[in-house]
Amino acid sequence: xxxxxxxxxxxxxxxxxxxxxxxxxxxxxxxxxAVICAGAFGFFALLGFNAKxxxxxxxxxxxxxxxxxxxxxLVYKGSVRRRITRYVASExxxxxxxPTHWEIKARQLIGTSAGLTYTYPLSELTGVxxxxxxxxxxxxxxxxxxxxxRAFADTEEKARxxxxxxxxxxxxxxx
Numbered sequence: 558x559x560x561x562x563x564x565x566x567x568x569x570x571x572x573x574x575x576x577x578x579x580x581x582x583x584x585x586x587x588x589x590x591a592v593i594c595a596g597a598f599g600f601f602a603l604l605g606f607n608a609k610x611x612x613x614x615x616x617x618x619x620x621x622x623x624x625x626x627x628x629x630x631l632v633y634k635g636s637v638r639r640r641i642t643r644y645v646a647s648e649x650x651x652x653x654x655x656p657t658h659w660e661i662k663a664r665q666l667i668g669t670s671a672g673l674t675y676t677y678p679l680s681e682l683t684g685v686x687x688x689x690x691x692x693x694x695x696x697x698x699x700x701x702x703x704x705x706x707r708a709f710a711d712t713e714e715k716a717r718x719x720x721x722x723x724x725x726x727x728x729x730x731x732x
Contacts, residue, residue: 558717558721559659559661560660560708561658561659562705563655564653564656564657564705566653568657569671570645572703573641574641575703577637577641590633592626594626595625597625598621599618599619602618651671655670655671657669657708666702677702683695683697685719685722687706689706690706692709694722
């Protein structure tokens, strides 16, 4: 079975992004950044409100710290997405979209795009997940194979693809 579509830069960046988001480094940086922002916002609230006599200073500092941590947690994932997309664009120079081909051959999933070839042995497939836009095939510690759902002409083609990789259905995941 063969699937062909034109891949955008965002689609080419999705697999490395998902691999990074599942990693320990992302979790560590996310919580460390939230704590640092909470401390900075709390400290600046202390500096700004310490001379005010009618202010509950601990409450203001706590609220500012919560606001700083929450703000960081809201923007961090988008920041990571932009940085990874920028990195992929710098490494894979040239015009987008690019032709992308995925083929199941000899019990392997083989993809070709932007002059790169990806090979995933189907014996290492650990799970298939589908969200609103993507079909993710997990292969253990390796980078996942992420295909946009628009690559499939219809649900029957997607079902044939899943049957060919050895998974009759994909588990839906929250986006």
